[in-house]
Amino acid sequence: ETGVTQTPRHLVMGMTNKKSLKCEQHLGHNAMYWYKQSAKKPLELMFVYSLEERVENNSVPSRFSPECPNSSHLFLHLHTLQPEDSALYLCASSQELASQETQYFGPGTRLLVL
Amino acid sequence: AQSVSQHNHHVILSEAASLELGCNYSYGGTVNLFWYVQYPGQHLQLLLKYFSGDPLVKGIKGFEAEFIKSKFSFNLRKPSVQWSDTAEYFCAAKSTGRRALTFGSGTRLQVQP
Numbered sequence: 001e002t003g004v005t006q007t008p009r010h011l012v013m014g015m016t017n018k019k020s021l022k023c024e025q026h027l028g029h030n031a032m033y034w035y036k037q038s039a040k041k042p043l044e045l046m047f048v049y050s051l052e053e054r055v056e057n058n059s060v061p062s063r064f065s066p067e068c069p070n071s072s073h074l075f076l077h078l079h080t081l082q083p084e085d086s087a088l089y090l091c092a093s094s095q096e097l098a099s100q101e102t103q104y105f106g107p108g109t110r111l112l113v114l
Numbered sequence: 115a116q117s118v119s120q121h122n123h124h125v126i127l128s129e130a131a132s133l134e135l136g137c138n139y140s141y142g143g144t145v146n147l148f149w150y151v152q153y154p155g156q157h158l159q160l161l162l163k164y165f166s167g168d169p170l171v172k173g174i175k176g177f178e179a180e181f182i183k184s185k186f187s188f189n190l191r192k193p194s195v196q197w198s199d200t201a202e203y204f205c206a207a208k209s210t211g212r213r214a215l216t217f218g219s220g221t222r223l224q225v226q227p
Contacts, residue, residue, distance in 0.1 A: 004157075031213070033213075040219070041219065042118070042216075042217045042218060042219045042220070043204070043206075043215075043217040045214050045215065048213050048214070050213070055213065056213060056214065058214075090157075090158065096213070099165075100146075100163065100165045101146075102148070102160060102163055103215055104160065105150070105157050105158035105159075106157055107156070107157040108157060
């Protein structure tokens with residue numbers, strides 16, 4: 001149903017682990033986003049990539065490292081996370097400069113840091 | 115600072131009741147407005163959006179929203195809810211020319227059969 005897919009859907013990791021989240025969009029869009037959705041807090045924008053270049057980084061700790069190898073794929077590399085980083089991580093994409101630019105979301109990766 | 119406020123955190127309705135969820139934004143300039151829905155276990159889906167023109171916007175599944183510029187509001191409405199409308203609803207706003215969507219904290223709607 002969705003043109004944006006994310007893997008894995010669930011992830012449990014220890015604080016010393018390194019893992020990566022993957023996002024793929026099949027909509028032909030040129031911009032991709034990472035959001036964090038924590039319980040009882042609004043969605044928070046983490047990173048924005050436009051034409052594969054990072055254009056926004058909203059004061060995210062360096063333990064989160066994004067990568068955008070092409071316009072269809074977006075990764076979020078995780079290392080030495082903290083328990084408070086447990087959340088739902090959402091990927092989105094849009095067509096920048098479209099007349100009615102709209103972001104479309106993937107199903108998210110639910111991350112638990114132990 | 116740009117912000118979006120949703121006044122109702124949890125709403126419980128019976129089937130066939132009418133729904134109105136409040137959303138207010140604080141933005142200068144031209145703003146684009148959105149309502150997204152997140153059904154249990156599913157991804158965020160776009161319900162409707164406003165960019166310009168007719169301030170009454172119709173979306174999917176019988177939802178509509180009205181943009182009232184003087185009140186900085188974009189309330190979501192549905193005349194008669196169904197059990198399948200049980201979900202969390204998010205209002206979001208974006209300034210024209212900016213990339214970031216700012217979300218409200220969401221309203222959890224529970225429709226009882």
